[in-house]
Amino acid sequence: MGKRSSRVNPVIANSFLLTPLTFYLGLGAVLFSLGAIGVLIRKNVIVILMCIELMLNGVNLTFIALGRHFQDLDTHIFTVMIMAVAAAEASIGLAIVVSIFRNFLSTNVADANELRG
């Protein structure tokens, strides 16, 4: 990973350096894991959607932290992309949830198993 931005604000850089990278990565991992566990075990569709947001945020945080660490702006682009996708996903996901609810009168994912083989 090449260092393309040589001019870095020393204050921010310093304050960033005060906090170890591992802290951010750890927080990202915790967020991601919590989200993942939520997706796997919660039954309510809306909660599951929220847990997905949590996972995305964990990833975003990791990206930003690493970008800071390696002084690379590419990660920001990814992060913005993820946020856009997350917004789209949330709106479509909610629409799907609404129509699932109309069909099954339930927000429990276990009830929507019509695709069973």
Next chain:
Amino acid sequence: MWLIPLIPLLGAAFVWLFCSARPGRHALAGWIATAAALGSFAIALQFFFALPANGEILSPLWHWFTIGGASIEFALRFDRLSALMCLIITGVGSLIHLYAIGYMAEDQSRPRFFSYLNLFLFAMLVLVLGDSLPLMFVGWEGVGLCSYLLIGFWFENPENAKAGQKAFIVNRIGDAGFIIGMFTLLAATGSLTFSELVGGPKLDSWTYELAAFCLFIGAMGKSAQIPLYVWLPDAMAGPTPVSALIHAATMVTAGVYMMARMEFVYSNAPITSTLIMSIGALTAFFAATIALVQNDIKKVLAYSTVSQLGYMFMAMGAGAYSMGMFHVTTHAFFKACLFMGAGSVIIGCHHEQDLRHFGGLWKKMPLTFITYLVATLAIAGIPPLSGFFSKDLILWSVFSDHSYASKVMVFEGLALNQLLWGLGLLTAFLTAFYMTRSLVLTFFGNYRGHAHPHESPWVVTLPLIVLAFLSAGFGYLAGHDFLHYLEHWTRKDLVQIDHHDETYHQLELISIIVAAAGFLLAFLLYAFVPQLVAGLARSFRQIYRLLLNKWWVDEFYEAVIVRPLTFLANLSFAAIDRGAIDGTVNGVGNFVDANGEALRAVHTGRLQQYAAFMFVGLLLLAVVYLLFSGI
């Protein structure tokens, strides 16, 4: 000239399309078909008179195909040989059509019958008129198809359908030989047109032998020679006019015609010719012995046909091509007359065919009786009726054959051709005997049936009378002119008639004596001392049963050929078709099906389970990556 075969074809189509739709038109079918046959006859006659001496009329219609260097035209050839055949086919065929109107008067599917009959004529005319072997083969297969359709005409009875199939299958065996012979000639000369073949290069003798032999196998099938004759007697399952048509005018003569047409091959193949002569003689004798004891009047006639065809083959084998064709012609007259006479009796007795249930019919059906009598005398070889001349010529030509056969010594001083001549003479005796038997059993004595016999309508008797006249007079009137007429096509018979030859007259005398003896013996035995015949049958029970059951040939074929083939077919059906092919195809399906079934369990429709799989999978991938990426 293309009109000759075209008219029956159009007739067939017209009858089929126009007459079968409404029952009101059914009666019309026969008349239209007959008119088509007659029209064809008229045109053939016109061409016959327009035919230049030694000449031929060729009518190329279109280019058919090119095979190798040989270009095959769809061309018709009208020369003396095909002119003769055309006249027989359309002439006798017309009479048979007319007769069929009477015979089939009460049948429900007359349009079908008459369109088949016309189609039969068409196919046979193509066979005869075709200018090349492939075109001849088209007609060859056409008559095969039509015989199948017509023999199995009353297909509601499974026996009849089976007889049709038998005729078809046995003929296919012969056709394989025909095709091989055809390709042998193609490979050797690079052409298949008759004129090119005749004028083509001289081949080496083994090529001639091979081609002759293979073509002979084809003729064997069509013309019912040993060992492929078994279909012909069973062909009696069809309506009688069909039997008459198949036996007398069309199908069975195809083999003889083909050999006469390919005369330039056969005259160069002495060994095969000897074989043909032997098989012909054996067939003639063999079939005659069977005919001695048959009780179905049509079966007697069918075996008689096989036997007479044996004579024709003897002539072909001896190189007496025009004499063989002479016998074809006279045989067409008297055998058609006999078959239709038998048919007339069958109508009169309400579809009774068993000789044992006839008797004394001469008072009730005088016209039928007289014509049947004339034809019987003709086939028995009583002079001066036509059968005498043709049969006698054949026997004489076999006797004086100087080719290969005369060099094969069977016994001390007895050459093969002399032996075959003896066999032919014996057959002549048997022929006179069994024909007289059928005559006496049918028309003399007391009536033994339960119906009320009556004379047939004029459409039935008129053809009989015409044919009776022809079978009586044709030999005497046309005999030697006829041979001269034909020799221009066959160019040279290997045997030439010499009227000053002493043996010629001696042999003639012998034949007359033999025929008369057979006739008289049978007449005396069956008319006056029937008890004696029954006694003879009892005391020679073994032989009688052997003959009655046709030497058990059908049973022999059944055991030796049909059974093993059926077994093999079943085996390959089970092993190859079911096992290998179906197994592979179904196996693929079953494999996919079973795997799908197993994997169904995974598709629970539970989103979270799917997600869990995904995570586990990703985790595993990550672990693998970490382990193997060398970090």
